[in-house]
Amino acid sequence: xxxxxxxxNSIDPRARYVSWAPxxxxxxxxxxxxxNSPTINVRISGKSATGAGEVVFRGDxxxxxxxxxxxxxxxxxxxxxxxxAGKFGRPSVSxxxxxxxxxxxxxxxxxxxxxxxxxxxxxxLTPNERxxxxxxxxxxxxxxTGRFSDFRAMHTFVALSQAHGAPGFLPWHRAxxxxxxxxxxxxxxxxxxxxxxxxxxxxxVFRPEFLGASDNLGNVRFTAANPLRFWRTDGVPGxxxxxxxxxxxxAAPPGLLTEAETLGLGNLYxxxxxxxxxxxxxxxTRFDNFSLISDPGTAPxxxxxxxxxxxxxxxxxKWQRRNGRFNPAQAASYxxxxxxxxxHNLSDTMWPWNGVTGGSRPPTAPGGTLASSPGIxxxxxxxxVRDLLDYQGAVSAASRMGFDYDDxxxx
Amino acid sequence: MSxxxxxxxxxxxxxxxxxxxxxxxxxxxxxxxxxxxxxxxRVAALEEAPLAVSYHDxxxxxxxxxxxxxxxxxxxxxxxxxxxxxASFNAVAFAPVRGExxxxxxxxxxxxxxxxxxxxxxxxxxxxxxFAQKKLLxxxxxxxxxxxxxxxxxxxxxYDPHAEAYQAAREIVRRPPNDDSRxxxxxxxxxxxxxxxxFEKLLRDKSEPLEIRQLSAAALHAxxxxxxxEHAREIVLDxxxxxxxxxxxLAALTNFGDGEAIANDKALMKRIDRLSSxxxxxxxxxxxxxxxxxxx
Numbered sequence: 001x002x003x004x005x006x007x008x009n010s011i012d013p014r015a016r017y018v019s020w021a022p023x024x025x026x027x028x029x030x031x032x033x034x035x036n037s038p039t040i041n042v043r044i045s046g047k048s049a050t051g052a053g054e055v056v057f058r059g060d061x062x063x064x065x066x067x068x069x070x071x072x073x074x075x076x077x078x079x080x081x082x083x084x085a086g087k088f089g090r091p092s093v094s095x096x097x098x099x100x101x102x103x104x105x106x107x108x109x110x111x112x113x114x115x116x117x118x119x120x121x122x123x124x125l126t127p128n129e130r131x132x133x134x135x136x137x138x139x140x141x142x143x144x145t146g147r148f149s150d151f152r153a154m155h156t157f158v159a160l161s162q163a164h165g166a167p168g169f170l171p172w173h174r175a176x177x178x179x180x181x182x183x184x185x186x187x188x189x190x191x192x193x194x195x196x197x198x199x200x201x202x203x204x205v206f207r208p209e210f211l212g213a214s215d216n217l218g219n220v221r222f223t224a225a226n227p228l229r230f231w232r233t234d235g236v237p238g239x240x241x242x243x244x245x246x247x248x249x250x251a252a253p254p255g256l257l258t259e260a261e262t263l264g265l266g267n268l269y270x271x272x273x274x275x276x277x278x279x280x281x282x283x284x285t286r287f288d289n290f291s292l293i294s295d296p297g298t299a300p301x302x303x304x305x306x307x308x309x310x311x312x313x314x315x316x317x318k319w320q321r322r323n324g325r326f327n328p329a330q331a332a333s334y335x336x337x338x339x340x341x342x343x344h345n346l347s348d349t350m351w352p353w354n355g356v357t358g359g360s361r362p363p364t365a366p367g368g369t370l371a372s373s374p375g376i377x378x379x380x381x382x383x384x385v386r387d388l389l390d391y392q393g394a395v396s397a398a399s400r401m402g403f404d405y406d407d408x409x410x411x
Numbered sequence: 412m413s414x415x416x417x418x419x420x421x422x423x424x425x426x427x428x429x430x431x432x433x434x435x436x437x438x439x440x441x442x443x444x445x446x447x448x449x450x451x452x453r454v455a456a457l458e459e460a461p462l463a464v465s466y467h468d469x470x471x472x473x474x475x476x477x478x479x480x481x482x483x484x485x486x487x488x489x490x491x492x493x494x495x496x497x498a499s500f501n502a503v504a505f506a507p508v509r510g511e512x513x514x515x516x517x518x519x520x521x522x523x524x525x526x527x528x529x530x531x532x533x534x535x536x537x538x539x540x541x542f543a544q545k546k547l548l549x550x551x552x553x554x555x556x557x558x559x560x561x562x563x564x565x566x567x568x569x570y571d572p573h574a575e576a577y578q579a580a581r582e583i584v585r586r587p588p589n590d591d592s593r594x595x596x597x598x599x600x601x602x603x604x605x606x607x608x609x610f611e612k613l614l615r616d617k618s619e620p621l622e623i624r625q626l627s628a629a630a631l632h633a634x635x636x637x638x639x640x641e642h643a644r645e646i647v648l649d650x651x652x653x654x655x656x657x658x659x660x661l662a663a664l665t666n667f668g669d670g671e672a673i674a675n676d677k678a679l680m681k682r683i684d685r686l687s688s689x690x691x692x693x694x695x696x697x698x699x700x701x702x703x704x705x706x707x
Contacts, residue, residue, distance in 0.1 A: 131700065135665075135666055135700075138666050138667075139666050139667070142667060143632060143633045143636055143667075144633055157538075160502035161502050161503060163502075164500055164501055164502045164503070165463070165500075165501035165502045165503035165504055165505070166503055217562060217563065217566060217591065217595070218566065219566070219598075223658075223693070224625065224654075224655040224656070224657075224658035224659040224662070224693060224697070225658045225659070225661070225662050225693060225696060225697040225700070226662065227662045227663075227665070227666040227667075229625065229628075229629055229659065229662070230628075230629050230632045230633075230662075230663065230666075230667070231629075232629070232632075232633045235572065235602045235633075236569055236570065236572065236602055237569075237598060237601045237602070237626075237629050237630060237633060238598060238629070240566065244493070254458075255458045255459070274461065276500065276501065277461050277462065277463060277497065277498070277500075277501065278461060278497075280500070281463075281497035281498070281500040281501070282497055284496075284497070284500060285493055285496045285497045288529075288530065288533065289492060289493070289496055289530040289531075289533045289534045290529065290530070290532075290533020290534070290536070290537060290566075290567060291533075292537070294496055295496065295499070295534065295537055295538070296499060296500045296502065297537075297538065298537055298570075341503065
């Protein structure tokens, strides 16, 4: 007897990644030999080594998760749905470090490797996680002319009005990060974006093995083996970044709202979104004024940008969970007051993924549609602002975007 | 005592409130703009002021004034610059003052204070400002006119490499005033496709400092990647090469190499297999990453 398990309702191995949000799965009998009834009871469980990821299961869209699920499966080959989620607090450390096993009467009849892939604190990555991330990023950029150059071109002075200074700041950057993350995952599916938790000390982030250490002049230095030493943007090699004198890398940068303060800005989106100034803007400018990261037109040329914004997005995710703000139909979830620029209203499409140029939009739209992810439907190729709120699929399962944060559970 | 120091009151700064219940924007701006307040207090108020959090910010012109006012203490002006940079992330609110911001920075670029000059020129050069580029180039050609040390000027000019800057950089490579200037001149030239032969030579010259050889590898990756791959292969095969150059070469092959050609290169695979067990740690780790990718 053989059983097939489809993760994210897909037979594509690239879809074998789960997070805290429930992933829809199918199970079916592909070889019924040995079965003596029209339906067999299949026991589904996860097998993990010590320190590896763990998964939990449930049979329906609601109800409690458990470590083992028994599902009656017809021998006709018809599919039966069930759900898998990563066990909160137990993310994977490497690709496929959890095996989903299907057994009948104690005999193993099918298995598939999966990864509990979530965004983690950059300061706490394992060396392997760190190296996989920098390698994927370096390859995406390549000679400064790779796919990464589109991401650089999306966040320039001429495009700032699409992304900054208005309510769409958080949704736009969520889409931007997700687009980049999916491109990285196309190179190495085990990679997820790490976040720089800028209200805590993060000395590991600023080491030569990772995002580099700044010398006195502000040139960022890397180890010989770090492929970011070949980093190049706008035809210019290297990264220029130097912490301001009061920013000791063994402590949090000065002057930023803490996580608690940020989450306490208010339970309405229009109050919360002022975090664009502090901690977001303040985190950018904890580096000297000649640094790439400290100017909105050049900041994405420094890989640190994506870790900084990953934390901004994480703070939004935490705020959303704390206040139940996933539903765009609820006024408190977004600031849809009249007068916002185009691209910042709930039903507006977002540049550049909409391909619209000219008029109130920038003159070019680099990068095409938002990258897709196997087995994941949200937020779509041409997302609107409203499509970026329900990232876990808490309101509508179809909105799930396939990412989660290590310290933000499923809603 | 300087005029700036005199302008600062010597009283102790008051304690900053903690937690989300912060002081009002109006109160903070009142402190920030008051010459009678202590410098530390004014700096703290500027750091805390929530500038540009709405579509319009009436405080921005006053902060700009502080930045441009030579009578204000340097620390307060630097805090004003930092606050303006933070506010500039709000493109909508900042748009009305962007022109004046740039004009003020051009004025500050010539300030007697070197820290202010460096910061102002840094913002301008990063935005490819013609005035800043001209001043930086003039300083390289005539040290008496220099607003910044040559290595810093070259670093800032690298934000927008162009023919005139290349010419000045080549001259400094020929006659460098110091090692840092030579390195920065080479970094600037690594955007120039014509510089490929020079970087090939520097990469293979074992008498060059390690950082120059590594910089040359990065330059070649951008302007002549096939040549870098050729040299990287030869460097890995050369048992007399420095460890860090071998590790950098392995990183280039692992991340940017032609997978098919590399997998069929028996001599290279054999050598890297050996390095993965016998080389010093840095090289060993890079060799293992290489083998992890190419399946040996």
